[in-house]
Amino acid sequence: MLIIISFLFIHWYASVFAQSFFLHRYMAHRMFTMSVFWERFFYLGTFVTQGSSFLHPKSYAQLHLEHHKHSDTKEDPHSPHFFKDVVAMMVSTARVYMEFKGGKRRSSSPYIEGLPTWGVVDRLGNNHFVRLMFCVAYTSVYVAFAPSLWWYLLLPIHFLMGPIHGAFVNWCGHKYGYRNYAINDQSRNTFIWDVLFVGETFQNNHHKYPNRLNFATRWYELDLAYPVIWTLSKMRVLTPR
Ligand SMILES: [Zn+2]
Numbered sequence: 708m709l710i711i712i713s714f715l716f717i718h719w720y721a722s723v724f725a726q727s728f729f730l731h732r733y734m735a736h737r738m739f740t741m742s743v744f745w746e747r748f749f750y751l752g753t754f755v756t757q758g759s760s761f762l763h764p765k766s767y768a769q770l771h772l773e774h775h776k777h778s779d780t781k782e783d784p785h786s787p788h789f790f791k792d793v794v795a796m797m798v799s800t801a802r803v804y805m806e807f808k809g810g811k812r813r814s815s816s817p818y819i820e821g822l823p824t825w826g827v828v829d830r831l832g833n834n835h836f837v838r839l840m841f842c843v844a845y846t847s848v849y850v851a852f853a854p855s856l857w858w859y860l861l862l863p864i865h866f867l868m869g870p871i872h873g874a875f876v877n878w879c880g881h882k883y884g885y886r887n888y889a890i891n892d893q894s895r896n897t898f899i900w901d902v903l904f905v906g907e908t909f910q911n912n913h914h915k916y917p918n919r920l921n922f923a924t925r926w927y928e929l930d931l932a933y934p935v936i937w938t939l940s941k942m943r944v945l946t947p948r
């Protein structure tokens with residue numbers, strides 16, 4: 708039982724950290740720079756930890772910048788105020804993401820073309836067979852260590868880790884919580900301490916200051932990814948812009 712709980716815990720945090728640190732703060736917002744070695748280290752880390760729900764980093768960045776540009780308007784790919792439920796919102800998000808990935812849609816952001824890609828990792832990460840193999844690997848851990856079949860009910864969380872994080876952050880972060888800033892959208896800060904989504908649900912703070920590395924802006928708020936990023940900066944793994 709302990710092994711299954713630890714596995715879920717590690718997979719959850721490794722995956723949500725990769726999303727927040729690499730896809731969101733590094734790729735989409737260019738909040739810091741890294742050497743080619745560390746960039747590739749975290750690119751590969753994102754592939755391994757997101758596994759079956761890997762998102763192509765450059766396409767994610769385009770999708771996300773589209774959200775900032777049109778936040779809570781009809782053109783926003785995932786505003787909870789324009790969809791009847793969370794599933795409809797995620798279907799629309801997936802459609803816009805696929806349009807960017809397929810080159811049918813282009814972002815107008817000036818630095819998008821300069822964003823890094825890594826052909827072999829992008830191809831592997833988007834391959835259906837590779838995604839299936841990740842699902843087989845997650846299931847094998849449960850076959851080996853789950854004390855009963857009831858535990859298998861947790862497996863869909865592993866299979867759909869990325870979309871589950873995205874659904875929660877996008878829906879709750881623009882619908883539930885408090886606002887520090889009266890800005891021109893519906894963004895909210897869902898928690899005072901964002902321990903579960905490592906800072907991603909501070910949407911109101913983040914939309915007010917989209918390039919601020921620490922998503923917490925009040926003394927009592929905690930963005931769990933920030934102390935890690937601060938430490939990586941002191942270790943010279945990254946340099947804030
Ligand atoms: Zn947002």
Ligand SMILES: [Zn+2]
Pocket residue numbers: 731735736771775913917
């Ligand atoms: Zn953002």
